[in-house]
Amino acid sequence: MSSSRHVRKTALSIALGLGLAVAFPAAYAANNDGSVSGHTKAGAMVTVTNPETGLTRKVTADANGNYRFPFLPVGQYTLSATVDGQPVAPSRNVTVALGTTTAVDIGAVRATNLSAISVTSSVLPVIDVSSTESATIVSRAELSRLPVDQNVTSVALLAPGVVKGNSNFGGISFGGSSVAENAFYVNGLNVTDFYNRNGFSEAPFAFYDQFQVKTGGYSVEFGRTTGGVVNAVARSGTNEFHAGTEITMEPSSWHSSADDHYTPDGRRYITASRDTESLIKTNVWASGPIVKDKLFFFAMYEARGNSPSNTNNAGTVMTDNQADTGFWGTTIDWNVTDNNTLSLMAFSDKNHNVGDVYAYDFDTDTRGKRTNQVFTDTGGRNWALTWTSYLTNDLSMKLMVGRNERESFTRSQLDLACNVVAASSALLDINDPGVPLGCTTSSTVYKRNDVRKQGRADFEWTLGDHLLRFGYDHENNTSDYARHYAGPGAYYYNVYAASTGATIPNGATLPAGYIGYVRARRYEIAGTFTTVDSAYYLEDNWQVTPNLVLNAGLRNDSFDNQDAAGHSYIKMDKQIAPRLGFSWDMKGDGSTKLFGNLGRYYLPVANVINIKQAGGLLDERTYYAFDGWEIKTIDGTQYAVPKLGPQLGNVDTSQGDGTVGDLRSEVDRNMDPVYQDEAILGFQQMLDASWSWGVSGTYRRLHNAIDDMEISATPQCGGDGYVGWVMANPGKKVTVWGDTNCDGNADGYITIDTSKQGWAMYDADGNYLGQRGWVKPKRTYAALELQLNRAWDEKWAFNASYVMSWNRGNAEGPVNSDTNFDDTGRTENFDDPWVNLGGDGYLPNDRRHQLKVRGTYALTPHWQLGGDLDVHSGGPITGFGVGNPYDATNYHSYFICVQNCESPVSEDRVYERSPRGKYGRLPWTYTLGASLSYLRPFEGGNLRVKLAVYNLLNQQRTVQVDQDLQTDISSSTNPTFLRPLGFQSPRFTQLTVAVDF
Template identity: 70%
Template sequence: MVSRTFRRTMLCMALGMGMASMAAPSAHAGNNDGTVVGHTEAGAVITISNAATGFTRSVTADDKGNYRIPYLAVGQYTLSVAKDGKTLTEPTAVTVTLGNATTVNLGASNATNLSAVNVSGTAIITAVDVTSTESSTNISREELRRLPVDQNIAAVASLAPGVVKGASAFGGLSFGGSSVAENAIYVNGLNVTDFYNRNGYSEAPFNFYQEFQVKTGGYSVEFGRTTGGVINAVARSGSNEFHAGVEMTMEPGAWHAQAEDRYDANGNRYLTASEDRDSLMKTNIYASGPIVKDKLFIFAMVEQRGDNPRNTNDEGTTLTSNSSSPDFWGTTIDWHINDSNLLSLMAFSDKSKNVGTVYNYDYDTHTIGAKTNTIYTDTGGKNWSLTYTNYLTDNLSMKVLYGENKRGSFNRALTDLDCNPVAAENAVPKPGVPLGCTTNTAVEKRNDKRKEGRADFEWKLEDHLLRFGYDHEDDDSIYSRHYPGPGAIYYNVYAATPGSTIPNPNGGGVIPPGYNGYVRARRYEIAGNFDTTNDAFYLEDNWQVTPNLLLNAGIRRDGFDNMDAAGRSYIKMDNMWAPRFGFSWDVKGDGTTKLYGNLGRYYLPVANVINIKQAGGLLDQRTFYAFGGWQTLTDANGNQYAIPVLGPQLGGVDTSQGDGTVHDLRSEVNKDMQQVYQDELILGFQQMLNDKWSWGVNATYRKLHNAIDDMEISATGKCGPDGYIGWVMGNPGKKNTVWGDTNCDGTADGWVTVDTSKEGWAMYDADGNYLGQRGWVNPKRTYTALEFQLDRAWDNKWSFNASYVLSWNRGNAEGPVNSDTNFDDTGRTENFDDPWVNFGGDGYLPNDRRHQLKLRGTYAITPNWQVAGDANIASGGPITGFGVGNPYDATVYHSYYICVANCDAPRSEDRVYESSPRGKYGRMPWTYTLGASITYLRQLADIGQLRVKFAVYNLLNEQRTIQVDQDLQTTISNSTSSTFEQPLRFQSPRFAQLTVSVDF
């Protein structure tokens, strides 16, 4: 009996993290740790120990033989079990992984029958986890060192099924059809997501991390403030053994393939990229060990990095040589006060300085001319968290965290005082000299600071595991921004024909005879201190109903409070209740086959950029002029440049987006704001084929409800066209309550409710007669996907993982940003400015990728040589032909209509339009990204190991198009823009990377 039980124990370990026992409770874990659960004899004492740190923890199995040891640091442990002084099994090795549970049955006479699976040795296999109802991918540091994965978090997350890299200028990652501004990133439990616009995060070097977990859906109630995905990372830590190492990464410029220049249909170069170069050299040094053996440990790392890219502007007339010096430091300190009380500190600094020197450049002769400017950019900041863990009893544990996350950004240039930025669209004839005397478009300084505190508890009560907690964030932004140059004005020049209408909301914007374009002179200034507080509490019950069936039910309550520059609540939403339910059925009762499901709700907070832009005294002043040609000037260095000649002013000055004052915000924000949330349903199946192979399939359905965006309410149901309210941050297609005119005397005197699904936008005929009102469409976004996975676990010889996702991403709202029109001002998209912008806008959304195939694997040729590959194959996104204006109203925003006849008619109702829905013009091409690497390993006597990895990314040097110009018409005319469908962004060219590391 003893030998048979021991064999079953070894098999349970081999089946890997989270293989369920017959009656073990659900195996959730905290943000930066893991759990061990299992089944043994009732009343037995289970002891887990970590020889590397001296940590030991003992618990007693309940009267059903179940045990649970939560909040364990990621790493290698040994489990033993004894009862009445008698050892039931030999000590067994256990691997604890991030965010998962490792289930091990120890010495129980009624242990699950796993005889159908054969296992040799003690290999740990990541396979079926019958205690989990979430969709996640774990990737360890050791696996990443074997694979050709570029050294950044985005590259790691892209390995997970359903994750798409953003194709727009602002990049980012899309999880399950969400926009790139809906994700959350954690390091050791500290939220490091950029809360200014939610597209970005604080990041440490690759070597600082021990393990990553990428959650793509179904995550538990301890995670919130996201309707996309979660990237959860844990840093390395010290032990009783002294270790040290150095790693050098080299990417010489010669190892970067040349990017392709791009030419239009007439053979004119419109994108100059072949002169761009990049080179990287970084050195990473770490040391770790005990400060006090078995008690106090430290891991410390520094990295010096030399990054020297250069790039030309699109025209090839200027060249910028950059010098970046992101000198990183990071540490973790772990204090085992005793076996029941642990204290951990994590800290790192990702501050970086970049100096960009700008020169005149002659593309044809490859000649670098005179220096014209120097641009300075400072980014990053210091981050730290302190975590206290207390094992109060065998069944009750607590974890408390406090930390701070800082992100700074300061952009400025030498020419900021003397030079205005100038830009012109492709259709405008260019002068023979650079436009403006600066390439800088913003003097911007921002300091964001998050103060985070949270407490998490686990309480095991027989067949129930209760998890509950509270977390609070104070997110503060100190911000200032303006354009450089006299008057802080940015000149944009657009082509237009005489008599055509320009986009001036104040009217009067008609191009006079003799002019073929117009100039928008924009002054944009803002400054202030803006604060947001987010808090939440959660409760979850995981109930082992039968030995094979697990149910979990949780509830999370969120509250968001965004404040204006004066510290007053601007957008405040409480009582956001997010229920989440799941089940997991161990079909055969042996931990090899699982049927599971999850249904949950997730809320998205309002980014701080909204406080700043609307509640911070924003001055956004736009003045329009006829374009009178170019004037050539000379700067202080003797360099010539051009600025536009301003003709007559066209219409009034537009300050509708901000006049520099903080108004009575009651008229600018919906008093009863409804939250943005997403519902998600997942059904899945996983099966272990043998001790190494497993497969799975799941179906996911996501539906986004609601949007918070700016819209111009120009009428009310009661007062009609005289009930103008103005620009309101609210819920398109819903009832919005704002301070307005209740008795139609032209004075705001009370609360007015506008049902924007039916009213809010005044319509007039060509003679100015009021026709009634129009309402907004409801924001919609759905994501439906089928996901297939096949996995072969690493056994020191080879490993393999394949995933295929078939998905549909539909609706009329991508999310808080618009990647198809390159609009990243989170939460202030053009989509809902008036009811006609999004009219007819249903279809496939920018992050829709019908097919995604991802493959990765490693093969050990010998103990010293390994080869590995990584492939990402995806179909292209949809192409939409955006028009200007629509057949129902005189507005000239982007629209899903194009003018086809009588387009010169001064009255919009005399023009003829036709529908131009989303995706009408097909799709961008498939992309194929293949990486390959070869690694040499060698033991250095008894002192350490040498690792040399040569990796090539985008091995086939595919530079396929990932984004095109989707403006079919740029003015109201029956002509198609000459740049429509012109490729704008492409796959990065091939580059090679050599990494040499020595670990002692």
């Protein structure tokens, strides 16, 4: 047989197996493997075998010829069917991908229109006609051909509708959600940061085999997220010994310089051009059998040297960082029997960084003596042990236990001697001391160790045309936490510009003769805090007809956030999340699919809430008039600290006085959880053997928020009866322990309808005017998505997606990226009723247009050219004020004062609304990456060299601006309003050399 005929025959087999024949209902697989299902002769013995590991499983087809293999490790398999020992048809080659079901009819293919598929290669796009979720699968092989940086975030950003957050705290946004709403898994182990929910534990990049990025419609086994899911599986060993090494180099000379930025009068306010970064990683790995066909290993070690240097914005301090840490990962897989396997996955991302801090002179590019050392420890060890068992022909089980650890420990040599000092740009424009502020760059002595202990059980049970999937998922998430500011008294000094008579945050006014004020803040807390999350789920996948699949599922989540004493602080259960979906194979040949789903998803409360609201937090803020700078010297280096003028007003401990109060008065006893409803309708079609396209529409609506609110009045006592700061649902009824008989003492539960009540209003003479309530949180996301895909055929591959979306509301989520507030669940949005009044509009993660294109072209058998383009429009720009036409003057607001602003009487001031997005949008950004790869097989191995350039055009467009239009009650505009603050990362080049044996 000629080679071309062999290719066509192979391609036809794969097309029949992967693209054309669909027989069984389930599209879903557990979160670290895949499945194979299909149709054959009734009663046939169906056998699936992984020739690389010897893993063999057998099932008997039912009376209708249906069969299914769940919980299969990803990889390449052969599939055969026999009746009375005689083959039903030739065996098939099958690819099992992460989180998907591969459908294969063998020996009993239903009538299909084969002429609709033009078979031209052995690699074909596949439409999973039994799946109702929206997901993108990216393999290690595809990533090796593309200019994608070596981190999980860069992989997630390949998926449609996923964008970077435009804030100091970074993160990624899925479908209009905030960056604190996502979930990340490795081999079924949840590695999401549960303290603040912005981040995750990350194995060395060479450890991963496949990624699945879920952007919507995910099944009931996934929860605790209202954003997206990144699901990864690690590499594993086979019956053949293999080994290799990979070196990744990014010399500092291969990084373009970032731009410095200047004020209109020529003062530099961002110093970045002298920042440098150098990275080298050396990865060695080996895999193979310990016992052939039974026991396998994969092990790798990565030595990583990372040495970035960066200046402070004033250009007076240079910090040289050095991280030289070894990362490792391993998997061990044991085929105990044909029906039972045991797998271990483990990795470490522990990292130790030392930052040497030097005095620096930007103008002469010289550094002085070392002034400090900052030490930072992050990461931890992680593992998951999984037992998979075929209990009967129709019932399968998977059990997993695991542990995820994340350490964060920051300290410096000057923690005892030096306070941190910061000043607003507006103040420095008026009075710049000319020397560094403070004598330390380490703001806190901070130590936190987060440990997740996870266990879950997943089952699949086939009952005729129904596939039942059910399971239990339990997590015990513990944070051991301690934090305080550095320096004498543990104070952090912030200096702000303000005019005479201006009202400062504690309600006092700035006296004449001063140009600003100082906030001296103490912030201390310590303790061990635990959250227990658990869930049951049940799902029925019903093959209604050979071409129509319906699935209906329920997930029941419960969240129990506990204080340092182990008492429940916020406890919510019976959170029923229904999921409904359908998938219609419209032509019956696997080439065209219409699908849709409806789902509800719940979001847990981050551990930061346990700690800061129920942990004896001391948040003491004392305000002083700014009386100029005092120049001090330490170890021969000059620095400035503010001179404290007269104290202004009382010490503010409203955010925490160091004690744990009666938690019954600090949390709503009947609190409702945060959840999101989602609807998706989509269409996919194979155009030929290589090309496919799809279109889908998505609508998401977020319900509720859990946030801190200051309830200053209760209806029971005629507007008196101060309760204080309460974690609750803004705009809903709140039940807390309070004063029922108006004697000034809390003695029972009271209920306040916060949509109408809870905040006392007074006139300038102190007369009570009544109460005001909170607006309800709102967030919606609507999107139209188009995709076009060409599968890799050893010559070229192409993928393009376009998303047009609208993200509206008055609440971004549990963090605020437009005001850089990353304390998850403790935003300013609902502190009092005026903060969010008039705050409806386009939200920070609204990116109206997103275009993503990636592809690879083989110039010759040895040379490949890759490209990746990400284009999206910018987010809205809002001009925040600090007051409103009523009686509160603090926080960011959607009003600015325009007349009589110097008057101490709030009724005399005149305000106008400053709505979301009034000041236009951030610019479009264009990020282009390109790579050139050289491939050379040699006897016993392969050489791969890839040169990749990221942000090839060196775009450094603005992605963040100062959105504070007014910073105090005055008619003047903040001089730094609209000043660019964040930018695209400059161009850099990366060389990767890999040798595999």
